[in-house]
Amino acid sequence: MLCQLIYNIITTGFYFVIVLAFESSQRGPNFIMEPSTRIEFSNSSGGWIDCSASGNPPPTLDWLAVDGNTVADVPGIRRVLRNGTLVLLPFPADAYRQDIHSTVYKCMASNSVGRIISREVHVRAVVTQGYKVSVEVLAATRGCTAILQCIVDRSVRDLVRVVSWVQEPGFYIYPSLQGDGKFHVLTSGELLVHNIEYNDQFPSYRCRTRHKLTRQVEVSSPANVRISENRGMVSPVIIDRHCHSTCGPGRRSSTALCGPWMSFS
Numbered sequence: 001m002l003c004q005l006i007y008n009i010i011t012t013g014f015y016f017v018i019v020l021a022f023e024s025s026q027r028g029p030n031f032i033m034e035p036s037t038r039i040e041f042s043n044s045s046g047g048w049i050d051c052s053a054s055g056n057p058p059p060t061l062d063w064l065a066v067d068g069n070t071v072a073d074v075p076g077i078r079r080v081l082r083n084g085t086l087v088l089l090p091f092p093a094d095a096y097r098q099d100i101h102s103t104v105y106k107c108m109a110s111n112s113v114g115r116i117i118s119r120e121v122h123v124r125a126v127v128t129q130g131y132k133v134s135v136e137v138l139a140a141t142r143g144c145t146a147i148l149q150c151i152v153d154r155s156v157r158d159l160v161r162v163v164s165w166v167q168e169p170g171f172y173i174y175p176s177l178q179g180d181g182k183f184h185v186l187t188s189g190e191l192l193v194h195n196i197e198y199n200d201q202f203p204s205y206r207c208r209t210r211h212k213l214t215r216q217v218e219v220s221s222p223a224n225v226r227i228s229e230n231r232g233m234v235s236p237v238i239i240d241r242h243c244h245s246t247c248g249p250g251r252r253s254s255t256a257l258c259g260p261w262m263s264f265s
Helices: 002-025 154-159
Strands: 027-033 038-042 047-049 052-056 060-064 078-080 086-088 102-110 115-117 121-126 133-139 146-152 160-167 171-173 183-185 191-193 204-211 217-219 237-242 253-257 262-264
Touching (some): 027 115, 038 047, 133 204, 146 204, 154 160, 160 217
Parallel strands (some): 038 121
Antiparallel strands (some): 078 086, 102 115, 133 146, 133 262, 146 191, 160 171, 183 191, 204 217
C-alpha cells in the first residue's frame, strides 16, 4: 500500500512537471517581418506584401481586408501564399478593382496562445498610362533669374519627378541642394537660370521626367528663356525653401528672386 502511494505521488509529480514544461515553452506570436505602411505598384508589374511571425506553436498567418474579414484568393488577381506573402498579380486595365487595388490590408498572426495584428498597409495600384510634359517659362528682367517649370499631367503628378534638364544639344543639369553657378535645378524640379543676358535666350531647354513605378521617361518639347523689358521696381519673391547640411535645427535657407516675370508655355 505504501509503495503504491509513493508510486502515485512520483508519477503525478512527473506529469505536472511535463505539463508545466510544455506550457512554459509556449509563446504567443511575434512579428519577424511586419509589413510596411504603404505599397505602390503598376498594373504591369504587380506587387507583393511580406509578413512573417514566430511563436510556439508556429502561428498561422492571415490577411484581413478593410472590413475585418479574412482575405481570400481571387483567380488571376490576388493570391495568399503559405509563407504569409500577399501577392497582387499584374492585371489588365479593365480588371482594376478598387476593393483590391486601392484599399487597406492588415496581417494577422495567431496561435493557441494569442494573436497579433499588424499596422495598416495602404495599397495603391496605378494603371500604366502615358503622360505629357511641358515647360512653362517665367521670364525675368536682364540680370535677374529666369525660372523654367516642368508641368506634368495632374493625374500622375505625384508619381513623376524631374530627373534633369537638358540644355541642347546635350548639356545635362541635375537637381541639387547647392547652387551650380549659372544654373540650378531645385529639388522641386524648377530650373533657375541666373543673371540672364540676351544671349541666354538662344539655347533651348528640355525637361526630363521619370515615373517612379513604371520607370517610364518622358521629355518635354524644347523651350527658351525669355527676357522681359519691364524694368519696374518689384519686391523679391521666395520660390523655394530648403535646408542645407550646415543649417541648425529649425533653420532654413531660402531662394529669393527678383522679377517681374512673364509666363510662356
